[in-house]
Amino acid sequence: MHRSASRLTRVLACAAVPVILTVAGCSSDSGKDKGSNDGKKSDASSSAKPNAKSAAPLEKAAFATLPDPCKAVQTATIEALVPEAKDKNGTATKSNDLTSRASCSWNGLDEDGLKGSQYRWLSLSYFRYDSHASLGSANARAEEQYNKQVEAAKASEGAQDPKAEAAAGIGDQGTSVAYTVKKEVDFSNTTIVARTQNVVITLDYNGAAYEGAGAPDRAKLLQDAITAAKEAVASVDAANKQPAEQPQSPQPQQ
Template sequence: MHRSASRLTRVLACAAVPVILTVAGCSSDSGKDSGADSGKKSGASSSASAKPSTKPSAALEKAVYSTLPEPCKTVGAKTIETIVPKAKDTNGTAAKSNDLASRATCTWNGLDEAGLKGSQYRWLSISLVRYDSLASVGTGSKRAEDEYTKQVEKAKVTEGAENLKAEPTGGVGDQATALTFTTKKDGDFSNTTVIARAHNVLITLDYNGAAYEGADAPDAAKLLQDAIAATKETVASVDAANQAKQPEQSPSPAAG
């Protein structure tokens, strides 16, 4: 009896071992799964709560020039007297504009009559367009540069132009091109167009002349020389207008 009871005890003990191991195994696996799920939930939670990091965008470069000079004062009275002799109005005629700080034009014309020596006609137009920096399209200088390229190409196919020549012109703003050509509408005209860019301002200067009543034809080289000089003067006027607009720097307090 005692031997049977002892054997039964050993059988039950051995039979119970797998059950305990199985339960422990299940308990351990359950713990691991629970921990993994917890980690996943915790990671998802922290990931969801974390705000996406964004790099700060670079600030758009501010346009160099914020205004334009008065269009009819871009060149001096002496210049007008020289290149548009006998001008009808030495003060010029300004075109209407809704925003003179961004777009402006002035024209002059004159007929110098010399009796039996004939007459000389001259016409001058100076147009200015200023471009602001805009996030959607770029900086003012880049916008002006793009428009400069377009206007030069457009000028190269001017309707009615004959013997057209286009050459880069150094020393005039940041970039410039001078175009010369002749036209026969309303007389034999010698024409010069200078397209120049000064930072974010585009300048287009048109200058032409014609001779009447037996006068000698205008000297094309002289017209070009005068047009380039007037364009340089205009560039200087744009710069001066913006220098004048800048607020004066107040002196810093003395250290002490």
């Protein structure tokens, strides 16, 4: 009995040896493979990383500043669009960065005795974008804002039957959105959204009639708004043109 138990112990011990060697061998081989694979993975990961030198640089923003919004539309245009404006110079909205955001508004009530009164309100806003490594190019960011402004105009509170149309000849992109808002009287609203390079312009123009006056002509409101929007776009280009350098007078020779 004792002899059989000793023999069984030796058999189990011998049988375990190849298993241990196999595991050890696998461990040794896997270590070599792992080192080799790590090298390959390291090479692959390093090759997958973008090369900063080869990456195409983002385009430089076309416009570096914004015009004064209260002076972006001609005085004659303001007088035509907003008769009897309370302040023909406009009311600027406060901004902590006038090179990126700026806006101005005008309003006025033109009273005509027994013929009633006409109210007009005009607002002009600018948004300017720079190229940013994590946010994209200046033009792409402006286009995104342009699309948001168009959708916001169509979803204006109280807007009835908003009608959006392409507005040609106003910057690189232009859209007009016309609709009616019912308050104590019907307001006819027109919003022009335009983009010129990295700047987005939003112009709101509305009118209403009081005391029996005829309702504003919606087609004329639209045309007037387009006229003002074109001037607002042109002002962006003018604000970014550098003044011509004055020729220097020759220095007298000693």
